[in-house]
Amino acid sequence: MEFCMTRQPTLRTALLWRFLLLALLPLVLIGLLTFRTVTHTITDSLEAKNLLLATSLAREVEETLREPQTVLRQLASVMLDYNMGRGTVVDGLLDNAVSNASYFEAILLVDPSGKVLHVGLPDSLADRRNGYLGMDLSQMEPVRRAGRTGQVLWSDTLLSPPGDHQYLCLVYPFGNRLLVGNLNIAYLGQLSNREHAESSLSFTILDHTGTVILHSRLMPEGPRVDLSRLKPVREGLAGHQGTFPFTWQGRDLVGTVVSIPTTGWLVLVSQDVDVAYAASFQVRNSFFIGCLLALGLALGVALAFSNRLVQPLRTLAREAQDIAIGDYQVGIAPQLHQETEELAASFRGMAAEINLRENELLESREHYLRLFNCGNDAVLVFELAEDGTPGRFIEVNDIACEALGFLRTELLAMRPRQVLNVFAEASEQADEVVSRGRRQGHVLFETDLITRTGERLPVELNVRFFDREGKATALAVARDIRERREAEQALRQSEKEHRLLAQQLRTLFDGIPDSLVLYDEQMRILRANRGAVELLCCSEQDLVGQCCHQILYDRRQPCDDCAVARALASGRLEMGQWERAEGRLLEVRAFPVVNDQGAVIRVIELAQDVTEKLRAQRETIRTGQLVAIGELAAGVAHEINNPINGIINYAQILANHAERGGDSPDLPNRIIKEGNRIAAIVSSLLNFSRSKKEEIMPVPLHEMVNDALTLMKTLLRKDGIEVDVRLPPELPPVAGRYQQLEQVLINLLSNARHALNSRYDGHHEEKRLEISALEHDDGMVRIMVWDHGVGIPEPLVERILNPFFTTKPAGEGTGLGLSISHGIIREHGGRIDFESKEGEYTRVLIDLPVYSRKDA
Template structure:
């Protein structure tokens, strides 16, 4: 709150003094002039005395001007001093109250208003007990039991009296009161300086609570440190131990032969072991420079036995990140290190044993894999042999009636041709017959219309021709089945590979039509190939069936043959399916591996095909990319090697 403007008394006093001095000066001038006139009349020289009078008048005026200037300067100094005093009081951080000898408030600053909630106009002239109910106890006394308080005559300076102040709203606040007295007796004035202790009391309460929390945390930390089985220590920046638990002290004394206590410097504790001191100082200095690290060190104890310790160092910082020291946690890992060493020795021994048996194990593994493949091929061969016998029997049974149908169809075609010639001759004789036998001619004409004789004569020859074509197709299918059924004929001989593959394409064509997948042949000119045609057909059949299964409806599967260098041929089966992912592509030739649903594949087709091709001294390559289809390429030599088994083993190892 701001103080209402008041007129200072100093200017009034100075003005009155100035008026009094002016009046006194005029009075002196007037008396001097009269005296000069009297002297002039007495001596008859009026002019000279008048001159003296005027000179005195000028001198008096100069004196009056000097007095006026002095009074104005004193007035300005008084005003400046009063303004400065008020500015100091208003800027003070403590409350200030001036009281007179009757303990009445004569002046307060803005801080008093803020502390007690009064406006200064409400306090001026009121007893200091308004603000300090217990003020009489240390400021003054009472003239009577119920009289107003007065300042004690012997009151001197008072400092640091803590009491309760009373606010305007009735609340209390703790204050520290200091008093200084100016003057004596009834003219004495006391300056009371009031410091609000509320903040300090709150801070003291906060500090007490923080101290209790700190003690609680320290007690808990001490309990954890002392109760830990690990060895714990901490150094300050001067390498002085500030934290040690019993485990650390015991281990330190056991290893270095000297006890250590909090407050000792590291150099003093290990001064008798300079080598150990140098090693420990190097580690502690890293931590004291802010590095966090962990390592395992070996120390011999007093008996010479090795002790393995896991040392963990970390810097200690305050909340502001300032480095205060470093901490160390040590764990005895001797048992663990010895166990690891024993395990390492055992592992080395086992590795030596395993290495000595590696060759035998590898050979056994190879034999086992070969046995599995042979078993798979045997099972498939037995199935194919049974299938071949079944196909051969079916083909034989079909061939018998097929021969009758063929013969009858030939006779039928011959007779139909003759009948057609006979009908044409009858039609040419119809006009003559109509003249001689009109009723017969009419009946013949009616019958010809009912039979649509013209249409029948035009298409009957085509019907018999198509029947003969269908019969020929059936014969070719039966022949292909019989050729394909000879899978157990494992003897190799020069063969026309294109002719053998053509029969396989014819067999798979039906599956392609069922799946709406076209099978396209692109057979290049090939030299004779020494092979087992039935087994190569089996390879082509497996690849074509897989290609049809992988192809979307409306697409095409291509079987292509071409020369493969001067000494070989290549068979390519190309589909436009989704492609084969890399993980699957690495396993497609493994026995029993299949991506088809249960019941639709055994996982043996590609494995057996791989073995057949290697038996011929060849190989199968796969090119595939997701979304771009797949190409299986069978590379066959014109003449297989003399030892296909060795070639197969080499191919398997390189697969």
């Protein structure tokens, strides 16, 4: 006993110090490691979150800037498709685009040298148009680079000429020109309205120089702010992205910078350091507080543990009895001596093992019940009698109770024949299902569940058979197949509709009277309609898989001007003509079909017989010519009548002189002059009225204008109309058909005469018309016919080229003159425009191509 008393303090002290060492040392080591890991994790998470936010903002900026680019791309496409380069049509197009896109302050059309040709402005800034026109933008870096590289570029922030606000420039090159759109930075202001998860975050968009384009806490109209000296901005301008600390306006901040790929701008997401690393600071404080609490707790536990060393052994027996009656949670205190401690440890181990196994059984049952009830299918478990008849239910899941409308206790008291249609009545099918299932181990079939209300639910029943405690048992899993049946019905209906649609498309395909052929990328025929079969004199089976140049011309390569080959190469609509051996002329159009990547995979060729259409057009032109001849007839008759009277008078004078023996040597010359005058008039009239096929030839405008005036001068002189002709002597000839172009000019002179007579009854100093011409740099010659007549009402200007439309009173015009003239000018590759102000003037502008050798 004395030995024990001497050793007891030593044992207690040793256990106390060991406990403290073992408890606190791992805690401190793990805490330090956890603190360091958590701090780095929080920092990395913050940087990753800010980088993700900055990247998301960069994508939003790109999406926001895509709309102005789309507007300029559509404008460029329209100008290229309709060959717009000059005139008020371009100004109107640009004005309309600016009005529809409020973020544009102006849209400029710039030539390759950087000179502004046209400008589109909103109505509020229309007075600035003249200030833009002729402006030289060649020194602007985006304009110079876009013209050189052909790339779409964005400028840095620019200051408007008045200096009242900042704006951006978008430069879009097309053809040999540029579209420059001036955007108000306020357009990007919508991005500053976004709400962030943390109100302490702010974002900034900067240009290539580090100047602020948009700041979430600054107004877009504010002064320019240069942040190029900040470290995140310097790193971003150097091509790096990431998170960097910096100081701005006396505040310590941390910023994440990324680049916007399409513009080269930067997005900077910044936050106060205190706010950004608040979580890290909180973890640090929590760690130190936790260490102090752990130390105090360890001391307390150590003291309590030492006190428990001196508890009497009598508690061990009471605790063992508690374990015996099933109280496995009882705590057996540690003993002071080795023997009692070993006994206590045995009791503790026994109690823990029993408790563990019972807990495992409970957890296993709970896990089984969760699996049993967590699925979407109804599960029914029932026994089988010795004869195979389904017995009572022994288990059902919650889905089965819900689907059938019974409580679990009610369902467990029922039999399968009450809820499963297949077992509802004794039948060979039920016997066959049980027999086959017991033989194969499982069976799968469709049947119905019968609910409490008598409703039948279609299900797919998967039944597995097994032995349970020596009894045959079946586990039936019922899957609701109502949606599947509805989907199958919808699929059948969809297939039926698709077959009907395919038949309708085939009927439409064959119903088109023109030739319609579908080619693959190798120019092999895939489909041909009835019109193509009749045109090529082959059945569709003979055409499919063949190339048209092989069938028609026995060639290995496509024809030189094949529209299908050109459409495959260009990816655009191509047109051409095909003259058949029998003299029929077909107009061919090739429409490319592209895939998602933009590659041409099919071409649709439409060939239309235009022989009769061309013949009708020629007849229409001839009709207009006859109308003009009729109008000229009276004037020409009067013009011829004057020289004839002169010839008669001179002949009478000669006769009288001859009777008196006189001599008049100048009279024969006068007779010859008047006769030549008649011959010239008649020749001009015959040339104009003669119907003949003309090839494209050089047409001298001086000669054509003189011939037209020769036919019209009597009518113009009779009405007191003065004609002012201003044609430069060096004016080059145009490419065209002399007679048709003369007809157009006569028609315009006739319309001008009628307009002047409608405004002025008699002679007037303003009763005149002007004919002028000039050569453009684009290889076109512009002819202008200007009269000071009644003009054309603005609502009617767009309709004057329509067939049978006339502004003259009823009975004074056919409405064909300008329509025929428009067709002639269009066939010559030119264009005709009208400028008119009602009650003041009308000016007709005709652009025709200059003749060159290749036009011959």
